[in-house]
Amino acid sequence: MNKQQSRRGFLECMGWAGTGLVWSVGGGVLSSVSLDQALAAPKASVKPFSFLQVSDSHIGFNKPPNPDARATFREAMAKIKALPEQPAFILHTGDISQLSRDQEFDDADQILKETSMTVFHVPGEHDMLDEGNGAAYLARYGKGSLGDGWYSFDHNGVHFVALINVKELKAGGMGHLGEAQLAWLKQDLAGRSSSTPVVVFTHVPMWTVYADWGWGTDDSAQAMALLGRFGSVTVLNGHIHQVIQKVEGNVAFHTARSTAFPQPAPGQGPSPGPLKVPAGELRAALGVRTVTVTRGTHPLAVVDASLAT
């Protein structure tokens, strides 16, 4: 027990030390943490740009309907490379791997490198399956993060928050953020101008899409309450391998497709297991997402493109 605590202490320590790295990667817009500057000219600091979301690559998955999740992930990267304008970075919203194996993470990293773009990760529950219940993920992707892997960064005046909702899940429950992470989120958002556009990215949906299948986050309401005062909040997630969108006030929720296999619509089937579509229809059910930030108060433009197009 002591051993575990000291390891956690060490990781937290590393997290604080590494936060600066993420900030510098994010374009060095450190001005947005300064309350004075944020209040002085919040809107002017937002510069148009676009970024990508990929999700649920499940590297290692090889059963119907997809005999090779590596191949379809590679196709997704090729699609990204072929974009006329290269987006600023990629958000991977979890389930990088199928079984948290080193080889799976290695292969995923290798395929992502084909784009030469910076990738920001959050884990899915499939990335928590090593002996250390997520230690392998943290060791590989957790540099610059806090606690179980959460962090934030800014880019062109937009505040990005990476939340972890697949750790220490409770029997009978759904996704879970936990008190420590919520306390950090409160602190992270405090002092930021309400006109700062916020993008939250996480794995499990932050609203209850379908409770019987665990498609929601138990304590998401607490996080959304903290985000409520912001004029533009975009929540991006994966987990359910299909595009579902919902707008609630200033908050837009978007779940993304997988690059590995589709899942049934909520409640449409005996279980949330892989939807076994015919081989010819697989790529139409997989995809990547481009998000474009414009000036002013417009909501972020979210465009989902399937691998078949």
Added chain:
Amino acid sequence: MLQMFLRHTLACGLAGCAAVTLGAAAPASIPMHAMHAPTSMKTAASAPAPGHAAAPEATLVKVVASAPAIVKIGNFTFGPEVLTVAPGTTVTWVNEDDIPHTVAASDKSFRSKVMDTDDRFSMTFAKPGTYEYFCSIHPHMTGKVVVKAP
């Protein structure tokens, strides 16, 4: 950690078989030594299947699990969701889904490694009690092992 040892398997198998005998025949009156005798096992094996038992005993047979106590994981559910076994029984979970699952005690007293398709996890329950568990990957999947003397 707990009783996850193969050396328990034989004893459990015997206990499980004896339990069937008890359920189908005369509850509580069989001497202990009879439960562990090889002949008792044979009797159990040739005993009628629970479904064919006479009506009054049927409930009892259902409550007392038969020899190989198996919980099948399929369609994101544990089947049966509640399994009742005699003390000393080894319960084996088999993942028949094409998605990985785990078996994790709600009180953290035991936890399987991740089980891919067709992987198994066994656990021997020595002490009477109710053991609640769930899949730590899909926590809406819950189950229970009730351990009580027949």
